[in-house]
Amino acid sequence: xxxxxxxxxxxxxxxxxxxxxxxxxxxxxxxxxxxxxxxxxxxxxxxxxxxxxxxxxxxxxxxxxxxxxxxxxxxxxxxxxxxxxxxxxxxxxxxxxxxxxxxxxxxxxxxxxxxxxxxxxxxxxxxxxxxxxxxxxxxxxxxxxxxxxxxxxxxxxxxxxxxxxxxxxxxxxxxxxxxxxxxxxxxxxxxxxxxxxxxxxxxxxxxxxxxxxxxxxxxxxxxxxxxxxxxxxxxxxxxxxxxxxxxxxxxxxxxxxxxxxxxxxxxxxxxxxxxxxxxxxxxxxxxxxxxxxxxxxxxxxxxxxxxxxxxxxxxxxxxxxxxxxxxxxxxxxxxxxxxxxxxxxxx
Amino acid sequence: xxxxxxxxxxxxxxxxxxxxxxxxxxxxxxxxxxxxxxxxxxxxxxxxxxxxxxxxxxxxxxxxxxxxxxxxxxxxxxxxxxxxxxxxxxxxxxxxxxxxxxxxxxxxxxxxxxxxxxxxxxxxxxxxxxxxxxxxxxxxxxxxxxxxxxxxxxxxxxxxxxxxxxxxxxxxxxxxxxxxxxxxxxxxxxxxxxxxxxxxxxxxxxxxxxxxxxxxxxxxxxxxxxxxxxxxxxxxxxxxxxxxxxxxxxxxxxxxxxxxxxxxxxxxxxxxxxxxxxxxxxxxxxxxxxxxxxxxxxxxxxxxxxxxxxxxxxxxxxxxxxxxxxxxxxxxxxxxxxxxxxx
Numbered sequence: 001x002x003x004x005x006x007x008x009x010x011x012x013x014x015x016x017x018x019x020x021x022x023x024x025x026x027x028x029x030x031x032x033x034x035x036x037x038x039x040x041x042x043x044x045x046x047x048x049x050x051x052x053x054x055x056x057x058x059x060x061x062x063x064x065x066x067x068x069x070x071x072x073x074x075x076x077x078x079x080x081x082x083x084x085x086x087x088x089x090x091x092x093x094x095x096x097x098x099x100x101x102x103x104x105x106x107x108x109x110x111x112x113x114x115x116x117x118x119x120x121x122x123x124x125x126x127x128x129x130x131x132x133x134x135x136x137x138x139x140x141x142x143x144x145x146x147x148x149x150x151x152x153x154x155x156x157x158x159x160x161x162x163x164x165x166x167x168x169x170x171x172x173x174x175x176x177x178x179x180x181x182x183x184x185x186x187x188x189x190x191x192x193x194x195x196x197x198x199x200x201x202x203x204x205x206x207x208x209x210x211x212x213x214x215x216x217x218x219x220x221x222x223x224x225x226x227x228x229x230x231x232x233x234x235x236x237x238x239x240x241x242x243x244x245x246x247x248x249x250x251x252x253x254x255x256x257x258x259x260x261x262x263x264x265x266x267x268x269x270x271x272x273x274x275x276x277x278x279x280x281x282x283x284x285x286x287x288x289x290x291x292x293x294x295x296x297x298x299x300x301x302x303x304x305x306x307x308x309x310x311x312x313x314x315x316x317x318x319x320x321x322x323x324x325x326x327x328x329x330x331x332x333x334x335x336x337x338x339x340x341x342x343x344x345x346x347x
Numbered sequence: 348x349x350x351x352x353x354x355x356x357x358x359x360x361x362x363x364x365x366x367x368x369x370x371x372x373x374x375x376x377x378x379x380x381x382x383x384x385x386x387x388x389x390x391x392x393x394x395x396x397x398x399x400x401x402x403x404x405x406x407x408x409x410x411x412x413x414x415x416x417x418x419x420x421x422x423x424x425x426x427x428x429x430x431x432x433x434x435x436x437x438x439x440x441x442x443x444x445x446x447x448x449x450x451x452x453x454x455x456x457x458x459x460x461x462x463x464x465x466x467x468x469x470x471x472x473x474x475x476x477x478x479x480x481x482x483x484x485x486x487x488x489x490x491x492x493x494x495x496x497x498x499x500x501x502x503x504x505x506x507x508x509x510x511x512x513x514x515x516x517x518x519x520x521x522x523x524x525x526x527x528x529x530x531x532x533x534x535x536x537x538x539x540x541x542x543x544x545x546x547x548x549x550x551x552x553x554x555x556x557x558x559x560x561x562x563x564x565x566x567x568x569x570x571x572x573x574x575x576x577x578x579x580x581x582x583x584x585x586x587x588x589x590x591x592x593x594x595x596x597x598x599x600x601x602x603x604x605x606x607x608x609x610x611x612x613x614x615x616x617x618x619x620x621x622x623x624x625x626x627x628x629x630x631x632x633x634x635x636x637x638x639x640x641x642x643x644x645x646x647x648x649x650x651x652x653x654x655x656x657x658x659x660x661x662x663x664x665x666x667x668x669x670x671x672x673x674x675x676x677x678x679x680x681x682x683x684x685x686x687x688x689x690x
Contacts, residue, residue, distance in 0.1 A: 029670075040535070043355075071441040142565060144686050151680055151684060152684070154684060160599075161503065161505045161506055161509065162505065162683055162684065164509055164510055165444075165508060165512075166680050166683050166684070167507045167681065168509065168512045168513075168516075169512075169676055169679050170676070171615075172512070172672065172676065173672060173673065173676040175519075176541070176616075176668070176669045176673060176676075177669070177673070179541045179666070179669060180541070180665060180666065180669040183541055183666055183669075191672045193528055195523060195526055198523060199520060199523040199524060199527060203525075209650050260506035274516070274520065315633055319530070322530050323524060323528065324523070324524060324527055326523075327520055327521065327523070327524040330516065330520035330521075331517070331520070331521075332515055334513050334516060335517075336512070337513050338496050338513055338514070341496075341506055341509055341510055341513070342496060342497075342500050
């Protein structure tokens, strides 16, 4: 005969766990900062840590300053924003669809954003594209995500497997059209750049791109974090939040909007980087548990880490050639996705 | 694997004459159009006949004989091969939403070809004889990977498709990286990635023909076993069919047919998904009929799609692979939505 107190963890243990999880998030953040600084030194021109720090504080040589502040730093800032945005977008999509396989790429959002952005890129002057590309990417992401969601509903139910299947098919459809644009002569842009972007790459990202993506990241990430409680409620099914007085459909739509805007802005500057939005939330659930108050910052850190590390590896392996970020994330993410699929879709 | 293609206990023997006649008619019309339509203007049927018999002006004769005719033949062979390989996979796995591109075969073959092209340099005529074998190896590896992933787990058809699509996505990412890292083969590879039969030549026909003949011949020999297997593993075993062996033989044929198609024209999606469904709908589920009609319908579909791809956008050609993806994806989504037990 066991009593309740023996079964339930005591308050002290719970406090302990919460404490440890908070430490994990802090640790992830510290790791991210360290990795970001170190990765500034990696590339065709190697720069050691002392010179990086001197350049960052404005006391280094002019050449170092040019490379660090002019090229590497904006690139890494873009990487941080893109990785964090994709990861948190994945967190939200997984919560709203209650589908562990959901991520921006899987629900077709990446493909839609990519197609729209490329259309704008190929039909407008590069000067005008500054604000048009992210705007188009949003529109494309919203259309693709909305279409996938509606198509996977049957009798009001969205089956996780069906959502993934239809999203992936929709992504393939977008990819065919993207390839068509690149192949046909109507595409006047740089084919190499378009291909690089298609794989997902931070090559040649500058302060202009930081301006394009950072505002979205800085506004939407805190916003998502403030909605943590709503995201936690969604995990309880549809009835509990309704009973608690949550305006469910409106909340869901708002959250989906945030997820799409995050993914759209990330894809607009970083291209279609696969699987970050799937991997980061899954890893972080293991580290900090399912609560969104910690899951969101942790996922943002891990997503940013994934992209920055993959980018640094891509610069380090075959200089001066660069391996696109999206390749590493695909090689890491695809097997993981398959493993999840094999395990079955226990939401 | 849950049973989704409910094969009736007695095969509905529907009249064959009308579907077959219609298929052949469409095929003939498509081939005729394919010989008539070109970038140098459209010739009349009479002119084409003249060119074929050597009684037209030399320019048109050259265009028809050395460009349009091999292109038509290649589209016909590839369409037939993809349709039959799609029917083979659907039959032996009893999964209505798979086809070569969905079990990763196309992407695997494309990756192998891209890697070899990248390491050995751009393709030359001397190396073209080896390319089909490179493609077979890649196709076989991808298919093996997908089947290892889904083996031993009770997977719904939708999840099998999802696993295949993910393997294909991975292979495509690797292909993209090969292209990004390699400047000199970029245009060639780009065209190759999307799938198209332009730039076809008689040497392409010579490369493709033996494998298509072997693949189609093998499929017809295996048709009876596939029909039995499509009734379900237990029934097939009860009738004394070596189930695993038939499945392996069918997959080998798929690798040969799809691999050869990829080696010559790049990955072309969805022909193998659409055509078997059309055929089963029109003549029932005896696989001898499905393969026979699939050959005709598949050829007609790809030759027709290729004609459309020449005239869809003026001043440029749409790669036929894009066209088939655009036609096929909505149907794939319809299948994914429809089935109870699909996902």
